[in-house]
Amino acid sequence: MFIDRAIIEVRSGKGGDGAIAFLREKNVPRGGPAGGNGGRGASIYLRASKKVNTLINFRFSKTFIGDDGGKGENKNKYGKYAKDIIVDVPIGTVVFLEKDKTFLGDLNTDGKILRVAKGGRGGRGNSCFKSSTNRAPRIAENGEPGERKRLILELKLLADVGLVGFPSVGKSTLLSVVSAAKPEIADYPFTTIVPNLGVVSLKDGSSFVMADLPGLIEGAHQGKGLGLQFLRHIERCRVIVHLIDLSNTGRDPFEDYRIINNELKAYGFALAKRPQILVASKMDEEGAKERYEILKKQINQEIIPISALLDENIDEVLYRCEELLKTTPEFPLFDEEEQLLDxxxxxxxxxxxxxxxxxxxxxxxxxxxxxxxxxxxxxxxxxxxxxxxxxxxxxxxxxxxxxxxxxxxxxxxxxxxxxxxxxxx
Ligand SMILES: Nc1nc2c(ncn2[C@@H]2O[C@H](COP(=O)(O)OP(=O)(O)OP(=O)(O)O)[C@@H](O)[C@H]2O)c(=O)[nH]1
Ligand SMILES: [Mg+2]
CATH class of the missing domain: 3.30.300.350 (GTP-binding protein OBG, C-terminal domain)
Structure with a gap:
């Protein structure tokens, strides 16, 4: 199963306590304070890595606990620094605090690293507290406690092109025709629950990743249908192929088109600003051509008529995708500057x-x-x-x-x- 969300707990180590000690040497009857500082506790980091593809492992291993720092020792010896823990996650993992959904980071490039729990600092030993008035302080700090946090990890699908549209408009069918992916296809709504990915290879040697996505209905941005899950996935797609079903669905194709675009807009993240290729699907069905003519007049934009069943005009869609991918930058998921301003x-x-x-x-x-x-x-x-x-x-x-x-x-x-x-x- 494709898991794209996990909750983990991270606990960084406590800093080691500072020591209280005095130098006692043969010829130094009243040696000065010599208690060393405690060592730092282990911090916990998440790191984006090519070697991990899903969050599935976090179903089994959910808690990461860092070691505590060592205690300070006499003769001003520092306590041992604990070894930090680095947890590899798939590229594209976004991290939030569970309790209030604060955004912590977007691990969107290989090797990017994010500290999610800071190791406690070691306490100072008594030799740190010498002053002109107190030459032999019997005082030391305890180590700083570690942090304990519950995190939500979300893996956003990394696809170049995302297929969107009402349920049953033929998204999975199109993906199955243009790639080696074998998504489930059926004539009932919400057949696709988790996205499928396929690699589309063009004759000129170029390729890109396409994802079919769960169907979208009105109110999706408020969580209706599989809406929010769907919208989360599509954030990573650079180009949207918007399928409008021209078979006899009993709905008005123009109304379908409008509803989907409104959902994208309502969800935010500039989804509606993604370049969109409009595709009229199931053109082999009776009455499709008539509906297409009407729709063309209602929408002032190119709409590519296709039939996945008869393999008509499919290449046209793929080349349009490639063309747009060349000129469309990747969208930042979160505007980090905006976050700071907030x-x-x-x-x-x-x-x-x-x-x-x-x-x-x-x-x-x-x-x-x-x-x-x-x-x-x-x-x-x-x-x-x-x-x-x-x-x-x-x-x-x-x-x-x-x-x-x-x-x-x-x-x-x-x-x-x-x-x-x-x-x-
Ligand atoms: N006649 C015709 N039927 C098609 C075509 N493409 C898909 N279908 C049919 O439409 C139905 C739905 O197809 P899917 O590919 O599962 O649709 P989907 O958009 O992925 O649907 P959800 O995953 O439920 O959102 C299936 O019965 C397909 O056989 C086409 O080009 N022509
Ligand atoms: Mg589907």
């Missing part, structure tokens, strides 16, 4: 920032800002509790995130007035 955070009128960050040299940074310095100076750092208060302030202001964005690297030195600590992510 999440833009607006703040009130410019307020003086709580803190500022200045780069002193390649691996040294300085935190400033009047409010931050005031807070620092009012904190009694001669006790471990005082240091902890300061560190949690730094965390709650997300200063470390800002440092990361500015390019700070593990091991960099951060100054806050005369206090000094090590940057670790």
């Amino acid at each position: 999440h833009k955070v607006y703040t009130l009128e410019e307020e003086e920032p709580y803190f500022t960050i200045e780069k002193i040299n390649a691996n040294t940074w300085s935190i400033g800002g009047e409010k931050m310095l005031k807070f620092y100076r009012m904190t009694n750092l001669s006790t471990d509790e005082g240091i902890m208060v300061l560190m949690s302030k730094i965390r709650s202001l997300r200063i470390e995130d800002v440092l990361e964005n500015l390019g700070a690297k593990d091991g960099d030195t951060i100054f806050l007035d005369d206090f000094q600590f090590e940057y670790i992510r």
Whole structure:
């Protein structure tokens, strides 16, 4: 069975705890603090890979758990970094958070990688908390917890050409005539439930992938029929071949045409802007020619009349497809810029920032800002509790995130007035 949707759980590892230790050497009666930092927990990544074609394996293996980072040790030894987990998924997998359907990424090219759960950072050992007032801090941070998320993976069909139209208009039949695919064909609606793919090879040596798709009915964009599933698949098709049934269906062909186009428009994602080839199907049926003449007048666009049964005009459709594919770019599934705009955070009128960050040299940074310095100076750092208060302030202001964005690297030195600590992510 073709599975195009899976739900998985990912859990990144917790960071290792920082250590509290002191140097005890023969000739150094009161050695300084020497507790090392904890190691980073394992992150979990998804990677688009040519080697995987379906999401079927995620039916059996659904949970991915990263190892925790190692604890810091004495003599300033860092805890072990846990090995990240990389999970291969088919090219074309789109990832969402299950809980609120937030879009996380579109793995649309081979090798593209997406971090879906960040490993916790290791806690700092006590040697990080030395200051002029507290030379032997008995304090260390615990590692940052890992993340736990449930993800929806969706594989969008990667086809160049998608066949759309009402149920039973002959989409699967056309696919079976032009490719080696063997889709089910029957005269009842919704014969096709999951799309079939076929490779169409032309006489000039070129080829493209065509997909028949489940039939579409009015209200599909609200989930009627197999609608939404169908529409999800077609997002990946660059060219749409829109089949209009000219046999005696009891419906009006022009009305069919209008309804399908409205559904494409209502679903969004610029589906309606895809280049469309109009095809009148089942021209061998009685009365088809008369209906075709009427339809031609109603639609001011070329409509290719075909009969899959008699193999009439089929090549014409294929060459039109090829022509359009040459000039049609791939459509981005999600406008990533638009996504960012959606999440833009607006703040009130410019307020003086709580803190500022200045780069002193390649691996040294300085935190400033009047409010931050005031807070620092009012904190009694001669006790471990005082240091902890300061560190949690730094965390709650997300200063470390800002440092990361500015390019700070593990091991960099951060100054806050005369206090000094090590940057670790
Ligand atoms: N006379 C005639 N019948 C056709 C032609 N093409 C398809 N049919 C018939 O139309 C019926 C439906 O064909 P399908 O190819 O299954 O239609 P579909 O569009 O894939 O239908 P769904 O998968 O249900 O959406 C079948 O009974 C076919 O034999 C044609 O060119 N001429
Ligand atoms: Mg079909």
